[in-house]
Amino acid sequence: MDKLIAILAKQQVEYEIIEHRKQINTAQEGAEYFGIHIGQTAPTLILRTEKGYYSLIISGDYGQVDLKSMKDLLQVQEIKLAKPKEVEQITGSSIGSVSLINPGLPTIFDRELYRYSYVYGGTGVPKTTLKISPKDIEDLNEIISYIR
Structure with a gap:
């Protein structure tokens, strides 16, 4: 988390890091825990393609990710959600904790x-x-691209 804090401080970004006792694993759990609309949660998913890895930051109310439309958007032949081990290798964190900020x-x-x-x-x-x-x-x- 030191790297994240250093990036946020360097860019003089207004932010808050909130510690909690319970691990939050879903957008619904996050919305309930913080008393916010589910759309205000922002999960970061890691996608694997033949061209490499991509991060997808979505609103918690997005619903199921349509991998076919992602394939078209990225102009790739294959696309899958990265496996837990891959997520850790790419981001340094486990699924459910992936940072919103992943430079590079x-x-x-x-x-x-x-x-x-x-x-x-x-x-x-x-x-x-x-x-x-x-x-x-x-x-x-x-x-590199936007949805919605």
């Missing part, structure tokens, strides 16, 4: 997150959550 990892961003001033997502460390503006998430990642 090509990222697809859900514009629906802009419905909110702040969204809540991973820090890379279990039992912690990053509260940050969607604009700052967009600015701190290598955004």
Whole structure:
């Protein structure tokens, strides 16, 4: 998490890291825990393609990710959700804790997150959550495409 904090501090971003006793594993759990709309949660998924790995940051109310449309968007032949071991190798964190900020990892961003001033997502460390503006998430990642 030191790396994340260093990035946020260097960019002078307004944020909050919230520690909690319970591990939050789903958007629904996050919404209930923080008393926010499910759309305000921002899970980060890691996608695996023949061209490499991508991060997908979506609003928690997005529903099931349509991998076929992601395939078309990225112009790849194959696309899958990365396996837990791959997620750890790529991000240094486990599924459910992947940071919202992953510099150098090509990222697809859900514009629906802009419905909110702040969204809540991973820090890379279990039992912690990053509260940050969607604009700052967009600015701190290598955004290559958008959904919605």
